[in-house]
Amino acid sequence: MFKFILSKIALLIPTFLGITLAAFLFVRLLPGDPVTILSGERGISDERRAEMIAQFGLDKPVIVQYFSYLKNLLQGDFGQSISTHRPVVEEFFERLPATMELAFFAILIAVLIGVPAGIIAAVKRGRWPDHVLMGSALTGYSMPIFWWGLLLIMLFSTTLGWTPVSGRLDIINYYFEPVTGFMTVDAWLSGQEGAVKSALHHLILPSVVLSTIPMAVIARQTRSAMLEVLGEDYIRTAYAKGLPTWRVIGIHALRNAMITVVTVIGLQVGTLIAGAVLTETIFSWPGVGKWMIDAISHRDYPAVQGGLLFISMLVMLVNLIVDLMYGWINPRVRDGK
Amino acid sequence: MKKHLIALSILSAVCLAPQAYAAPKTFVYCSEGAPSGFNPQFYTDGTTFDAAGQAIYDRLVQFKPGETSISPALAESWEVSPDGLTYTFKLRKGVKFQTTKDFTPTRDFNADDVLFSFNRQWKDDNPYHKVSNGNYEYFTGMSMPDVLNTIEKVDDYTVKFTLKRPEAPMLANLAMDFASILSAEYADAMMKAKTPEKVDTDPVGTGPFQLVAYQKDAMIRYKANENYWEGKPKIDNLVFAITKDNAVRWQKLQAGECHLMPFPNTADLKAMQENKDVTLLSQEGLNIGYFAYNTTKKPFDDARVRKALNMAINKPAILDAVYQGAGKVAKNPIPPTMWSYNDKVVDDPYDVEAAKKLLAEAGVKDLKTNIWAMPVQRPYNPNAKRMAEMIQADWKAVGVDAQIVSYEWAEYLERSKKGEHDTLLMGWTGDNGDPDNFLAVLLGCDAVKDGSNRAFWCNKEFNDLVQKAKTLNDQGERTKLYEQAQEVFKKEAPWATIAHSVVYEVARKNVTGYKQSPFGLHQFKNVDLAE
Numbered sequence: 001m002f003k004f005i006l007s008k009i010a011l012l013i014p015t016f017l018g019i020t021l022a023a024f025l026f027v028r029l030l031p032g033d034p035v036t037i038l039s040g041e042r043g044i045s046d047e048r049r050a051e052m053i054a055q056f057g058l059d060k061p062v063i064v065q066y067f068s069y070l071k072n073l074l075q076g077d078f079g080q081s082i083s084t085h086r087p088v089v090e091e092f093f094e095r096l097p098a099t100m101e102l103a104f105f106a107i108l109i110a111v112l113i114g115v116p117a118g119i120i121a122a123v124k125r126g127r128w129p130d131h132v133l134m135g136s137a138l139t140g141y142s143m144p145i146f147w148w149g150l151l152l153i154m155l156f157s158t159t160l161g162w163t164p165v166s167g168r169l170d171i172i173n174y175y176f177e178p179v180t181g182f183m184t185v186d187a188w189l190s191g192q193e194g195a196v197k198s199a200l201h202h203l204i205l206p207s208v209v210l211s212t213i214p215m216a217v218i219a220r221q222t223r224s225a226m227l228e229v230l231g232e233d234y235i236r237t238a239y240a241k242g243l244p245t246w247r248v249i250g251i252h253a254l255r256n257a258m259i260t261v262v263t264v265i266g267l268q269v270g271t272l273i274a275g276a277v278l279t280e281t282i283f284s285w286p287g288v289g290k291w292m293i294d295a296i297s298h299r300d301y302p303a304v305q306g307g308l309l310f311i312s313m314l315v316m317l318v319n320l321i322v323d324l325m326y327g328w329i330n331p332r333v334r335d336g337k
Numbered sequence: 338m339k340k341h342l343i344a345l346s347i348l349s350a351v352c353l354a355p356q357a358y359a360a361p362k363t364f365v366y367c368s369e370g371a372p373s374g375f376n377p378q379f380y381t382d383g384t385t386f387d388a389a390g391q392a393i394y395d396r397l398v399q400f401k402p403g404e405t406s407i408s409p410a411l412a413e414s415w416e417v418s419p420d421g422l423t424y425t426f427k428l429r430k431g432v433k434f435q436t437t438k439d440f441t442p443t444r445d446f447n448a449d450d451v452l453f454s455f456n457r458q459w460k461d462d463n464p465y466h467k468v469s470n471g472n473y474e475y476f477t478g479m480s481m482p483d484v485l486n487t488i489e490k491v492d493d494y495t496v497k498f499t500l501k502r503p504e505a506p507m508l509a510n511l512a513m514d515f516a517s518i519l520s521a522e523y524a525d526a527m528m529k530a531k532t533p534e535k536v537d538t539d540p541v542g543t544g545p546f547q548l549v550a551y552q553k554d555a556m557i558r559y560k561a562n563e564n565y566w567e568g569k570p571k572i573d574n575l576v577f578a579i580t581k582d583n584a585v586r587w588q589k590l591q592a593g594e595c596h597l598m599p600f601p602n603t604a605d606l607k608a609m610q611e612n613k614d615v616t617l618l619s620q621e622g623l624n625i626g627y628f629a630y631n632t633t634k635k636p637f638d639d640a641r642v643r644k645a646l647n648m649a650i651n652k653p654a655i656l657d658a659v660y661q662g663a664g665k666v667a668k669n670p671i672p673p674t675m676w677s678y679n680d681k682v683v684d685d686p687y688d689v690e691a692a693k694k695l696l697a698e699a700g701v702k703d704l705k706t707n708i709w710a711m712p713v714q715r716p717y718n719p720n721a722k723r724m725a726e727m728i729q730a731d732w733k734a735v736g737v738d739a740q741i742v743s744y745e746w747a748e749y750l751e752r753s754k755k756g757e758h759d760t761l762l763m764g765w766t767g768d769n770g771d772p773d774n775f776l777a778v779l780l781g782c783d784a785v786k787d788g789s790n791r792a793f794w795c796n797k798e799f800n801d802l803v804q805k806a807k808t809l810n811d812q813g814e815r816t817k818l819y820e821q822a823q824e825v826f827k828k829e830a831p832w833a834t835i836a837h838s839v840v841y842e843v844a845r846k847n848v849t850g851y852k853q854s855p856f857g858l859h860q861f862k863n864v865d866l867a868e
Contacts, residue, residue: 085469086374086538281581
């Protein structure tokens with residue numbers, strides 16, 4: 001097992017280097033530069049422009065810039081944001097808890113609904129529950145997120161008044177210093193009555209919206225994985241032995257279908273962290289997705305590079321965990337058989 | 338016994354009730370974005386000015402709420418020498434800087450703070466010049482380094498600015514956010530503590546509100562400054578709920594999650610007007626949406642062609658479709674609310690036949706060209722793509738075949754600065770209410786080099802008038818020159834002036850004392866919430 005983990009970690013190093021280069025080049029390939037954006041409609045004189053380009057260290061050849069970037073990275077210096085003049089590390093990690101909190105609740109909803117829905121659809125294959133569930137999954141999958149979010153806000157927040165429109169807390173009635181950045185945890189730590197409830201209340205709509213696509217994907221993949229397993233001989237044998245249906249499906253079939261399901265969930269976690277942009281925008285959720293988009297449109301090179309790097313590292317981490325979980329679920333993977 | 342207890346509790350409830358504290362008044366503003374930081378000297382975006390400059394800081398002079406005229410602020414009075422080269426400010430006494438966990442001021446605001454605030458931006462050798470990697474974009478953009486000769490402390494409460502050349506917009510410039518006054522004592526203390534960047538991240542100002550906390554991209558919380566020199570604001574807490582999407586802002590306002598929102602979606606205006614819980618505020622914007630011809634390219638170097646193409650554009654139709662009627666057709670490059678606006682100028686009429694005739698006269702036949710449309714929404718142009726399509730259709734009627742081109746914003750700015758366009762849509766919102774801020778910045782010869790003159794139009798007659806006006810202090814004299822400049826502009830037609838838009842904001846019905854700023858800034862020191 002130890003060797004297995006080591007081999008997986010060793011693979012991360014070239015991937016990491018590749019990402020630094022990709023992130024570095026990607027942002028420079030975009031036309032326009034931070035100085036142009038800063039000057040906007042106003043324009044800027046050539047001298048002043050050259051001065052600022054030099055100040056941001058963008059006057060040197062790209063290759064030189066890359067190696068000095070790498071050198072700084074190795075010393076743990078991820079650079080300073082051009083728009084806010086603050087270290088990229090701070091900017092990113094201040095926003096990460098918000099994205100993680102949202103992603104956590106979204107994946108929870110997606111798994112709790114998606115997996116059972118997939119199982120039911122597989123068991124009732126070709127009958128109405130299958131049609132209803134897979135029809136809904138297809139609808140969820142193709143739902144334009146922005147529209148879907150606004151629709152839910154209009155119905156549940158503005159018309160029915162059940163959920164707040166956006167934000168992470170009722171800011172008129174509650175205020176406390178962030179400790180962990182996770183609003184539910186901070187609310188609990190603050191000891192203010194009703195704060196945790198308010199934080200959870202604010203999480204409902206955004207996590208439902210963010211869970212929509214992963215839920216659909218998980219449901220569909222669970223269904224097909226289950227169908228494959230349900231056709232295996234050992235399932236027939238299990239039935240033939242007279243085992244109850246719940247036991248055959250819940251233990252024999254599900255455990256074997258789990259490999260596929262875990263892979264899909266793992267992939268979805270990555271997508272959620274990297275792709276919560278739209279949900280974060282609709283619900284004014286102060287996470288990393290929205291921050292990255294702003295950084296790109298401002299051509300804030302250090303911020304984009306840092307952000308891409310951190311997000312990739314997170315996704316790699318999740319993938320590593322998924323790989324390790326395979327080994328746990330299915331010993332054949334671990335032993336390389 | 339039980340009866341006694343009930344009586345006692347009723348009695349205590351009655352006695353205590355009048356002493357119960359009134360709930361603090363918290364005003365929530367659904368801001369359109371997050372500030373770039375809390376030092377307004379560094380940044381150029383309105384969001385940062387609202388969150389830092391307007392809330393936390395003051396300047397020597399200020400724009401009167403809702404107006405473009407100047408009134409005293411940290412300077413009680415001032416004198417300008419007859420040659421326009423010396424400005425002497427008498428400073429207000431007894432103004433307190435805010436107290437934070439790291440800093441307790443030991444003295445009131447004085448001349449040292451003024452010197453520090455300007456020298457930091459101006460002098461390379463100021464120990465704070467490079468702190469926080471500072472760029473002083475507005476300070477440079479408003480040509481302050483070219484204009485300033487010296488800033489001297491005459492005594493603790495008198496400061497003298499000497500200029501290299503007369504600069505009529507000087508006072509208006511000093512009312513802008515980049516000219517905010519920071520505490521020199523705080524700066525010294527932080528330098529000693531080896532944390533100079535705290536001056537920029539944990540602001541200490543003299544303004545109406547004091548920063549309590551900023552949660553990145555989520556909210557900014559302020560408390561009212563009890564010692565504010567104009568008197569404590571009527572609200573106790575001010576909160577910026579950062580809400581970037583305008584549809585969501587509107588939902589929040591309706592749900593009562595905020596009290597005021599800027600930049601509504603034009604499509605929602607009707608619903609806002611009909612909603613009984615909110616007030617739709619509007620003000621003529623200090624702006625211009627324009628369509629510039631690249632005058633360095635043929636055939637746009639010929640004023641007749643530009644005039645003809647102007648006559649082919651149906652501007653009232655654009656005003657209806659793009660601005661939903663919320664604005665005015667523009668005939669001058671400056672808005673009608675600005676002094677020196679020349680109402681005698683006659684706009685090019687919408688006349689397809691005359692346009693065709695003039696094009697033929699200029700020898701233009703089967704013209705193929707492009708129209709650049711901005712990819713972003715701005716108050717001065719809510720939908721550039723739609724506007725471009727309408728111009729394209731109008732031009733077809735006079736035999737001009739135009740293709741619409743658009744790029745992502747950074748690329749759009751860069752390419753247009755290089756003059757790659759034939760014609761382009763652009764616009765401007767004024768910084769300081771001075772005509773120079775439109776005419777010189779957008780149409781002057783120097784602006785060709787800077788890239789803000791996107792018509793690349795350098796006309797000696799026009800430029801001389803504008804340059805001369807800048808050196809005069811008499812507003813009457815300046816008005817005459819600017820009026821002439823507007824006539825030259827109309828005759829030469831480097832742009833088709835499209836529209837001056839109306840700027841909307843929406844408030845809950847219980848909001849009182851709020852005034853829209855012509856500069857698009859948001860100030861809450863006079864705001865209150867009715868019970």
